[in-house]
Amino acid sequence: xxxxxxxxxxxxxxxxxxxxxxxxxxxxxxxxxxxxxxxxxxxxxxxxxxxxxxxxxxxxxxxxxxxxxxxxxxxxxxxxxxxxxxxxxxxxxxxxxxxxxxxxxxxxxxxxxxxxxxxxxxxxxxxxxxxxxxxxxxxxxxxxxxxxxxxxxxxxxxxxxxxxxxxxxxxxxxxxxxxxxxxxxxxxxxxxxxxxxxxxxxxxxxxxxxxxxxxxxxxxxxxxxxxxxxxxxxxxxxxxxxxxxxxxxxxxxxxxxxxxxxxxxxxxxxxxxxxxxxxxxxxxxxxxxxxxxxxxxxxxxxxxxxxxxxxxxxxxxxxxxxxxxxxxxxxxxxxxxxxxxxxxxxxxxxxxxxxxxxxxxxxxxxxx
Numbered sequence: 445x446x447x448x449x450x451x452x453x454x455x456x457x458x459x460x461x462x463x464x465x466x467x468x469x470x471x472x473x474x475x476x477x478x479x480x481x482x483x484x485x486x487x488x489x490x491x492x493x494x495x496x497x498x499x500x501x502x503x504x505x506x507x508x509x510x511x512x513x514x515x516x517x518x519x520x521x522x523x524x525x526x527x528x529x530x531x532x533x534x535x536x537x538x539x540x541x542x543x544x545x546x547x548x549x550x551x552x553x554x555x556x557x558x559x560x561x562x563x564x565x566x567x568x569x570x571x572x573x574x575x576x577x578x579x580x581x582x583x584x585x586x587x588x589x590x591x592x593x594x595x596x597x598x599x600x601x602x603x604x605x606x607x608x609x610x611x612x613x614x615x616x617x618x619x620x621x622x623x624x625x626x627x628x629x630x631x632x633x634x635x636x637x638x639x640x641x642x643x644x645x646x647x648x649x650x651x652x653x654x655x656x657x658x659x660x661x662x663x664x665x666x667x668x669x670x671x672x673x674x675x676x677x678x679x680x681x682x683x684x685x686x687x688x689x690x691x692x693x694x695x696x697x698x699x700x701x702x703x704x705x706x707x708x709x710x711x712x713x714x715x716x717x718x719x720x721x722x723x724x725x726x727x728x729x730x731x732x733x734x735x736x737x738x739x740x741x742x743x744x745x746x747x748x749x750x751x752x753x754x755x756x757x758x759x760x761x762x763x764x765x766x767x768x769x770x771x772x773x774x775x776x777x778x779x780x781x782x783x784x785x786x787x788x789x790x791x792x793x794x795x796x797x798x799x800x801x802x803x804x805x806x807x808x809x810x811x812x
Contacts, residue, residue, distance in 0.1 A: 480518025487511040506551070513547065567649055567758065571657045574623070577643040578661045581619060587668040589616035589688060589744075592658030593640075594623050594651045595675035599630040601786075605673075606640040608681040614692040616669060618684075621661060623654040631675075651741070652761030659750050667747040676786045678710060679742040683781050687744040690777045697749050697774040700735065700766065701742035701781030710783045723802050727763060730810050731770040735778050738763050739802070742781055749774055754812075760805040767809040 491507020494500060516523050517540050528539040591609050595602050602622065609620045620640035624632045626648030635642040643657065655672060662670045669691050673679040683701070690696035703710065704721075712720075724738040739762045745753075752772045757764040769776055 477518045480514050484511040484515035484518065487514060506554070510547065513543070564756070567653055570645055570647065570649065571653065571660065574643050574645055574657050575660050575664070578621070578641060578664075581621070581641050581661070581665055583665055584617040584619075587616050588666070589613060589618050589669040589671060589684075590658070590662035590665070590667040590747075591618060591620045591671045591673060591681075591684070592623065592655060592662065593620065593673055593675050594625055594654030594658070595627060595631050595635075596625045596648060596651075596654075597627045597629045597631060598675040599627075599634050601677045602631055602675050603634050603638060605675055605677055605681070606635060606638045609640075610681065610684065613685050614688050616688060616692070619665075619667075621658055622675070623658045625649055625651070625654040650759035650761075652755065652757040652759055652764070655761055656755055659755075662747065663750050669744055669747055670750065671744045672741055674741055678784050678786055680782055680784060683742075684744075686779055686781065687742065690779070691744055691746050695775070696777035697746040698766075698769040698776045699744040700737070700776070700778050701740050701783075702735065702737035702778050703740060703781065703783040704736045705778070706780030707782040709785050711785045719799055719802075723763065723799075723806065726803075726806060727766060730806070731767055733766060733770050733776065735766065735776070737778070738766055740781070740783070742783070745769075746774075757805050757809070760801045763802060763806045764809045767806065771810075 487507050488511040491504045491511070494507065495504040524539045524543075527543075528534065531539065531542075533539050533542070593602070593605065598605075606620050606622060610618060612618055620638075622631075622635045622640050622642045624635070624642060624644040626645045632642055632644050643661070645654065645657065658672070659670060669688055671684060671687055673681070679701075687699050687701065690699050720737065720739050724735060727733055727738050728735065741762055743765070745765075749769075749772070752774070753765065753768040755761070755764060755768065766776070
């Protein structure tokens with residue numbers, strides 16, 4: 445009737461299930477539960493097989509943890525409900541998703557760490573094999589200074605560089621050592637025609653890796669001082685006496701050249717110069733150092749101090765060396781030097797990520 449109460453609308457009932465209770469969709473689904481239990485068993489069996497094959501406890505523990513997490517999700521979903529209450533998440537499936545993604549991120553980071561450890565192991569083995577190549581270096585009767593020159597495809601300039609190195613400076617018998625860092629040109633062949641010694645990395649490891657090889661060879665031969673200089677002709681060898689003078693006079697343990705208190709003809713643009721000054725300022729603030737040129741590779745180090753430096757950086761070695769020297773109490777002296785323009789070829793410094801690499805090296809070296 446008009447004006448009366450509306451007639452009730454009938455609501456359809458779900459079809460009969462034969463007296464069996466309805467199962468909710470999601471984690472409480474019987475089919476999904478069986479799937480998760482099966483997956484957890486497969487994960488455990490995979491870890492067990494890996495352990496039988498390689499006896500890697502880390503992989504076995506990771507497999508057990510994943511298997512247990514998947515098993516709990518299938519058989520005891522109430523556990524995730526309790527976690528959801530703590531995290532103020534109502535849906536259990538969302539809790540499982542959050543935990544699964546967290547586990548995935550942890551696994552990815554773990555894999556990155558494993559890859560990095562493998563890379564370091566391979567690099568260490570490569571350096572050890574390369575060090576064994578230095579069989580033509582005779583031990584000197586008096587004090588020696590090793591000039592370590594990392595070189596990567598520098599056949600056009602390396603001959604003039606090694607020939608410019610003097611035979612003696614401040615009473616040091618100078619030994620020139622070129623570390624060809626996986627060069628694919630004629631760098632090694634060119635050096636073989638000079639008085640310098642040459643060792644070769646079978647693959648490129650970066651300037652830091654080449655320096656570590658040179659440092660180890662110098663250490664094994666009892667070097668009293670070690671000088672590093674570039675293979676592109678930017679570091680004039682006639683300034684070696686200025687680098688070695690403070691070490692010879694026992695006034696410093698680590699001497700680094702500065703283009704900004706000396707002469708800079710490197711041709712660096714404004715952006716790169718501004719970046720070098722900015723990173724130098726960061727190092728000075730973080731370590732109380734007093735330098736003006738943190739990326740200069742023209743340096744001299746007292747040989748007995750090499751073992752005190754923890755060097756892990758393969759490419760961005762300059763800031764690592766300065767920070768390590770500062771952290772280990774080495775007496776640091778900066779002197780003005782001249783930096784010339786590259787003689788031939790192009791720079792090997794990466795254009796992309798260079799600033800990030802420097803900042804990462806500074807932060808990691810300072811924090812470890």
